[in-house]
Amino acid sequence: MRSGALEMGSEVAKGAASGPVIRGAAVVDFFLRVVAIIATLGSAIAMGTTNETLPFFTQFIRFRAKYTDLPMFTFFVVANSVVSAYLVLSLALSIFHIMRSRAHASRVVLIFFDAGMLALLTAGASAAAAIVYLAHKGNSRANWIAICQQFNSFCERISGSMIGSFGGILIFVVLILLSAVALSRR
Amino acid sequence: MRSGALEMGSEVAKGAASGPVIRGAAVVDFFLRVVAIIATLGSAIAMGTTNETLPFFTQFIRFRAKYTDLPMFTFFVVANSVVSAYLVLSLALSIFHIMRSRAHASRVVLIFFDAGMLALLTAGASAAAAIVYLAHKGNSRANWIAICQQFNSFCERISGSMIGSFGGILIFVVLILLSAVALSRR
Known part of the structure; x- marks a missing residue:
């Protein structure tokens, strides 16, 4: 009981000083979301526009490589697009949190959806990375042969498109941490 | 200002009633962690013990399939083992939260590590699922040929071992939500 009362006292003292901290966290949250939008959208576009046609062909077949040849790459493009669309929508809540640092129900909703989107983005990035x-x-x-021996520029593009996606994963973990800190400081 | 004062009033009222809710959430958290331990450990064991030797062989080669043949399956076993070890350790914090429902710094730490482990588990499960x-x-x-035509029972085992891992992912999202709710109700 005594320690409970002490904790409450320290919380009240902290509450008075934590307003700027929470607002700062909300501003960082906003900028990280903008960076993550660029990263995931860039990944989706880099993978989605990849297209290589080899200079030789037979009578029946032209050797072409596109992201739709492998379902994991299609999933990668879809996952990155969905996540970047979600991030654009979440900017509204992020701005709301900059203005109203005491809001907490909306932060819980944000943590939940951030966690779901983290799982979706990781699944897409990891499946594509395996391929x-x-x-x-x-x-x-x-x-299974290494197809990169034929499709050089295709392989470079798909390898590069991983970067934005894995950067987005790291940002999501930090975003969840920031929301949790803001909730605990309230 | 006025709405801020109103919010603070409603928070105090909520604080009095939210003790049992937080404790209930902590108990659910504990049981979900136990379920997740079983699921991820089961996945790691199911994948790790898979081993199929085909009944025919040539003078030089015996046709054997093991999880170490593919690096993604090795990563799957490692990721599931690490996550289940983390979950065992996190049980201590979970019990601490059942006893002390006002703790908040430890909940923030738990949310952060849960988010990291969610990403690790999803990466392992998704890379293995792609293969x-x-x-x-x-x-x-x-x-790339479908090797399941030769390795029947190997393919059944590796497909089955996905279940526990994806169940673990869902549980992690719920665990993060529960911790966020407990933080917001404090």
């Missing part, structure tokens, strides 16, 4: 690895190295046990 | 899909369906554009 990028196979494309580079192949697998001798499963008899 | 499981390839093993079942193959890919004609990349000339």
